[in-house]
Each structure stands twice: as C-alpha cells, then as structure tokens.
Amino acid sequence: xxxxHLNLIDGIWMPGDHLTENxxxxxxxxxxxHYAAGTAADVDRAAQAATGALPAWLAxxxxxxxxxxxxxxxxxxxxxxxIGRMLAREEGxxxxxxxxxxRRAAQIFRFFGGEALRIAGDAIASVRPDVxxxxxxxxxxxxxxxxPWNFPAAIPAWKVAPAxxxxxxxxxxxxxxxxxxxxxxxxxxxxxxxxAGIFNLVMGPGSVVGHALVHHPLVTAISFTGSVTTxxxxxxxxxxxxxxxQLEMGGxxxxxxxDDADLDIAVPAxxxxxxxxxxxxxxxxxxLIVQSGIHDAFVARLTGAxxxxxxxxxxxxxxxxxxxxxxAQLQGNLDYVALARAEGCEVIGGDTFxxxxxxxxxxxxxxxxxxxxxxxxxxxxxxxxxxxIRVDSFDEALAVANDTDFGLSAGICTASLKHxxxxxxxxxxxxxxxxxxxxxxxxxxPFGGTKGSSHGPREQGRxxxxxFTTIKTSYSFxx
Ligand code: UN1
Numbered sequence: 001x002x003x004x005h006l007n008l009i010d011g012i013w014m015p016g017d018h019l020t021e022n023x024x025x026x027x028x029x030x031x032x033x034h035y036a037a038g039t040a041a042d043v044d045r046a047a048q049a050a051t052g053a054l055p056a057w058l059a060x061x062x063x064x065x066x067x068x069x070x071x072x073x074x075x076x077x078x079x080x081x082x083i084g085r086m087l088a089r090e091e092g093x094x095x096x097x098x099x100x101x102x103r104r105a106a107q108i109f110r111f112f113g114g115e116a117l118r119i120a121g122d123a124i125a126s127v128r129p130d131v132x133x134x135x136x137x138x139x140x141x142x143x144x145x146x147x148p149w150n151f152p153a154a155i156p157a158w159k160v161a162p163a164x165x166x167x168x169x170x171x172x173x174x175x176x177x178x179x180x181x182x183x184x185x186x187x188x189x190x191x192x193x194x195x196a197g198i199f200n201l202v203m204g205p206g207s208v209v210g211h212a213l214v215h216h217p218l219v220t221a222i223s224f225t226g227s228v229t230t231x232x233x234x235x236x237x238x239x240x241x242x243x244x245x246q247l248e249m250g251g252x253x254x255x256x257x258x259d260d261a262d263l264d265i266a267v268p269a270x271x272x273x274x275x276x277x278x279x280x281x282x283x284x285x286x287x288l289i290v291q292s293g294i295h296d297a298f299v300a301r302l303t304g305a306x307x308x309x310x311x312x313x314x315x316x317x318x319x320x321x322x323x324x325x326x327x328a329q330l331q332g333n334l335d336y337v338a339l340a341r342a343e344g345c346e347v348i349g350g351d352t353f354x355x356x357x358x359x360x361x362x363x364x365x366x367x368x369x370x371x372x373x374x375x376x377x378x379x380x381x382x383x384x385x386x387x388x389i390r391v392d393s394f395d396e397a398l399a400v401a402n403d404t405d406f407g408l409s410a411g412i413c414t415a416s417l418k419h420x421x422x423x424x425x426x427x428x429x430x431x432x433x434x435x436x437x438x439x440x441x442x443x444x445x446p447f448g449g450t451k452g453s454s455h456g457p458r459e460q461g462r463x464x465x466x467x468f469t470t471i472k473t474s475y476s477f478x479x
Contacts, residue, residue, distance in 0.1 A: 004034045005183045007203055009042055010049030011196025016042060016204055022180055025092040025323045026313040027357035032090055035179040037204035040212035043171065046200035047218040050142040050169035053197030058139065058167050062116045065165055069113030071192040076106035076157075079188070086180045087152050088314040092322040092360070093277055095315055098153075105157035105185070108443050108460075112161035115462060119166065119469070130478045137469035139167035140244060141220040144213035146173050146206070146234075148226045149325055150280045150382075152181035158443070159223045160189070160199065162464035171200045171219070173210055175226075177326055179203045206230065214238060221245065223459075223467065225282075228380075228452055235455060246456035246467045248282065248448060250380035251408035253438040254401035255285035256423065258394060258414040259293035265435050266413035267301045273411065273437035274386035275309060275364045278321055280329070282453070283409045283431070283439035287370075287377055288388045289397050295390050299368065302388075303348055306364045313357055324360040324383060333362060333383030336376055340367040340387070343374045350385060372400045380406070394419050402428045407450030409438040430454060 006013040016036035024030035057064075076083065084099030093101065121136040145159040156172055163170045174182035186201035202209050210230075213219055214237045221244035224234050231247040238245045255273055257266045273285030290298050312319035324330040330352070337350035350365030362384060370377050370387035377387050391397045401410055401423075410429035414420055420434045430449035431441065441447055446458035457466035 004036060005179065006036045007038050007042060008186045008190055008199070008201040009046045010200070011190065014042065020176065020179070022090055024089045024359070025325050026089070026315065026359040028359060029357070030089065032086070032180055035183065035203050038202040038209050039204070040208065042202050043209060043212035043216055046171045046202055047142055047216050049197035050171065050200060051218050053195055054139075054141065054169050057169070057195050057198050062119060062167070065167065066113045066116040068192060068194055069109045069116060069161060069165060072189055073106045073109035073113065075188045075192055076102060076109065076185070079184070080106065083153060083181060083184050085315070086184060087178075088322070090178045090180045091149060091152050092314045092325050094319050094322050095317070097277060098314070101151060102153045104443050105153040108154065108157040109161045111444050112165035112464075115162065115465070116165040118462070119465070126475065132476050132478070134474045136472050136474065137166065137465060138472050140468065140470055141168060142218050143168045143170050143468070144173070144216070144219045144222045145170055146210050146213065146222065146224040146226065147175060147182070149175035149177040150277070150282075152178035153185065155225050156182055156185055158447075158460050160185075162468045163223070164194070164199065166465060166468040168468060169198045171202055171213060173202050173204065173206070173213060176203075176205055214243070215241065217241065219243065221467070224248070231455065244456070244467065246459065248454050248459065249452060250406055251282045251284065251449065251453055252287060252378065252380055252404045252406045253283060253285050253409045253411070253429075254287045254289050254404070255411040255438055256397045256401055256413065257288065257290045257294060257298055258397065258412065258416065258419060259291045260415045261294060261413035262415060263294070263298060263301055266298065267305055269411065269413060269435065269437045270302055270386070271305045271309070273439050275306065275321060275384045276439070278324055279364070279384035279386075280325060280382055281439045282380075283441065284382075285411060285438045286381060286386055287372070287401075287404075288386050289391055289400050290388055291394075291397060292390055292392050299388060303366060306349065306366060309364055311361055311363060312355055313359065321364065321384065324362050327360060329383065330360040330362060333381060333385060336381045336383070336385055337365055340365075340370070340376045340385075343376060345370050345374070345376065345387065372403055378404065394422070398423060398426050402426070405452040408453035409433060409449070411436065411438040430458070
C-alpha cells in the first residue's frame with residue numbers, strides 16, 4: 001500500500017504488521033485511508049526508545065517542554081480546519097463540533113505548556129535539628145495512553161500534554177476507529193521538535209497494542225479512557241505489574257428537572273446533554289429525572305425539540321447531529337431501543353433512516369415512563385437515547401440520581417438556590433452542573449467521577465499532576 005499512514009516509534013515512521021481501513025460513518029463509500037496496525041514488538045521498541053531518550057530530554061529542563069507544548073498548540077490551531085475535517089470524517093461529529101474539539105486540544109497543550117513551568121513542591125521543617133526536608137514532584141517515566149473513539153483530538157491531548165509537561169515519555173494508542181486524527185497530532189508533535197522516543201504513536205487493536213502496553217515492564221503507568229469492561233481488565237493487569245492507573249470509563253448521568261425549572265434553560269440543556277455528538281459522550285445525560293408538576297410540559301417541549309434536530313452527514317452544513325460512529329455501536333443502540341419497548345417504555349424516535357449517502361444514521365430517541373430499575377436506566381448506551389423517569393419530590397429526584405453504578409456528571413435544572421445547593425452537596429458524582437448540560441466541560445479544571453465511572457487521580461487542570469508525577473521526599477542534614 002503506497003500511502004499508508006504509519007506509526008511513530010523512536011522518531012521514525014514505521015509500518016505495523018498489517019493495515020486497517022478507516023471509513024467514514026457518514027458515507028461508507030468514503031475510504032479515508034489505510035493505517036498501520038502495530039504489534040507487541042512495536043510497543044517494546046517504543047518503550048525502549050522512550051526509556052533511552054528520557055535522561056537527555058529531562059536535562060534540558062522544563063522550559064524546553066513548555067516551549068514544545070506551546071509550539072504544538074499553535075500548530076494545532078493553525079491546522080484546526082484540516083484536522084477537524086478529518087475528525088468529522090472518521091468519527092462522525094458535525095464539522096463545527098469537530099473543529100471546536102481540535103481547538104480545545106490546542107488550548108489543552110497551551111495550558112500544560114504553562115504547567116510545565118509551575119511544577120512546585122514543598123519545604124517542610126523536620127522534627128530533627130539541622131535537617132531540611134523538601135517534597136518534589138518527579139516524572140513517572142514511560143506512560144501508556146489508551147484513548148477512545150469519541151473525542152479523537154481532545155482526549156489524546158488531555159493525556160499527552162500533561163504527561164509531556166511533567167517530564168514523562170509517552171506511547172499513545174488511539175482507538176482503532178479513529179487513527180487519522182491521532183496520526184495528524186503525532187505528525188505535529190514530531191515536526192515541532194519533540195525528541196525521538198519521547199512521543200510514540202502505536203496504532204492498532206486494544207487486544208494487541210493495548211495489551212502489550214499494559215504488560216510491558218518499562219511502562220510505569222497507564223491512563224485509559226474507554227469502557228468499564230476494558231477498564232476493569234486494565235486495572236487487574238496493572239495491579240500485577242504495580243503500574244499506576246488512571247481510568248475514565250462510563251456514565252449514566254442524571255439530569256434532574258424540578259417543577260420550578262425554567263424550560264427555556266432545561267429543554268436546550270437536555271437536548272444538548274442527551275443528543276449532541278450523537279449521545280456518544282461519557283458525560284451524556286441519559287436519565288432525565290423529571291418532577292411530576294412539570295413532567296408533561298417538559299416532555300412535550302423536549303419531544304418537539306428532539307424531533308426538530310437534523311441528523312445527517314457530518315460534513316453537511318445543515319446537520320446538527322452526525323451519524324453513529326460504527327455499525328457495532330448502531331446495533332447496540334437499536335438493541336436498547338427494542339429493550340426499552342420490551343421493558344414497558346413508550347419510545348419516541350430511535351429508528352434508522354436512509355440518507356443521500358450510506359451511513360449509520362439514527363434518529364434521537366426518548367424512552368418515556370422509564371423506571372430507574374430498568375436496564376435502559378442502568379446500563380450505558382452511548383448513543384442518542386435518553387430515558388425519562390418521573391419523580392414526585394426533590395428528595396426522590398436526588399435519591400434516583402444517585403441510585404446508579406456510575407458517578408461521572410450529575411445535573412439539575414431549578415430556580416431554587418436551596419435545591420441547587422442541596423444537589424451540589426448530595427450528588428454522588430465527580431462533576432455537578434446547575435442549569436447546564438451534564439456534558440461539555442472546561443479544559444482547565446479537573447475531570448472525573450466516582451464509583452464505576454473513574455478510578456485513580458483526576459485528569460486535567462493542575463490536578464493532572466497527581467497522576468502524571470510521583471512524589472519524592474528528600475532529607476538533608478546540614479552537619
Ligand atoms: C465533555 O463532555 O465535554 O469520553 C467531555 C468522554 C469524556 C469526555 C467528555 N471523557 O465522553
């Protein structure tokens with residue numbers, strides 16, 4: 001294959017052992033390209049190179065890292081339209097959202113460029129005379145980064161940027177479905193002067209490349225975003241090798257709508273949270289918990305707004321929602337639509353339809369009269385589907401919101417300061433949104449959840465240092 005897209009290992013573009021096809025979920029006749037699928041030997045080569053390259057790179061100090069990240073940010077911004085187009089083509093996110101995601105990746109690199117210069121420690125008095133103690137943050141070494149298909153630019157950025165800022169080397173394994181965006185980011189990182197071996201890209205299946213990363217003795221830590229099942233398997237294997245892990249997994253995020261909510265805020269927040277990005281966000285609002293007094297008015301307005309959404313080709317300027325990302329994901333969504341009916345919900349929408357191009361097009365779905373113990377209210381669907389659960393009071397709403405295996409993001413729409421405050425305090429979630437969608441987060445503050453949603457230190461903002469560094473306590477006696 002002549003123009004195959006290659007892995008980057010030790011600063012060299014390298015083929016894997018075979019190529020995978022990247023196709024556009026908006027138009028299956030659009031073949032985006034062929035991408036190298038790496039092997040365990042490629043991971044080994046990258047891990048050796050990373051280990052060898054670290055001492056000289058660290059000797060250059062934090063300014064070199066800050067400047068590198070800043071150059072990468074600028075270049076991503078300069079190429080945002082081109083990368084965004086690739087992202088929209090391979091993932092199916094509409095073009096404006098895709099370009100915005102790429103710009104967010106640039107902002108993340110810029111932010112962590114600053115953080116590279118702000119690595120701070122402590123000086124603490126010793127209990128012994130003439131002894132001084134300092135506490136410093138040190139890099140972990142070589143870190144494996146395993147990223148999902150739903151944010152092909154932002155999530156690689158929010159793992160790569162802090163890892164590099166704090167003086168680590170990385171091996172990035174992007175999701176098999178979206179190698180194109182990651183490959184463009186890799187090219188930029190390489191061309192902007194990241195030393196050979198400090199950033200490596202190894203594309204390929206999780207069962208091969210991900211597995212090799214998690215088991216490699218030179219890889220000291222793994223940061224993963226993806227499914228609960230894979231996250232659990234990674235945690236088990238990482239424990240075996242005593243690797244540090246950071247896992248971001250699913251959500252079944254509640255959005256509470258109280259009787260006193262402003263529907264002009266609540267309806268758009270729910271449309272955005274449930275359906276934008278085709279519901280393919282771990283922060284999506286998949287349980288709409290609605291108080292009885294506002295229930296019928298809310299459902300009527302939400303149904304209308306949902307049915308007005310234009311689903312179509314991600315590059316069509318008219319589309320508000322792109323296709324589902326893959327055939328497997330679409331089948332899963334359709335199975336849940338059928339399950340919702342079988343469990344006794346009234347289902348609005350959720351059917352597939354033919355567009356001008358052959359793609360995975362599905363209308364957004366609302367599951368009415370859902371109960372919180374139904375499978376459609378408990379399992380993450382990861383598609384454009386939301387269940388409406390009716391409750392009678394704030395207390396019941398909060399209890400239902402918290403009655404889940406997940407704890408990523410929790411939202412409430414209310415005009416009551418008292419209820420907003422009680423919800424912020426009582427929600428068992430890593431992120432709480434008042435009169436805002438559960439999805440769509442800032443890039444400079446901590447991201448993560450509780451229970452089955454997350455494991456290990458938070459991502460993003462200055463809290464990212466907790467995962468991407470280790471602590472050294474040094475004692476010295478002045479004599
Ligand atoms: C967002 O809602 O802005 O995989 C970000 C995900 C999350 C990112 C969500 N890690 O959907």
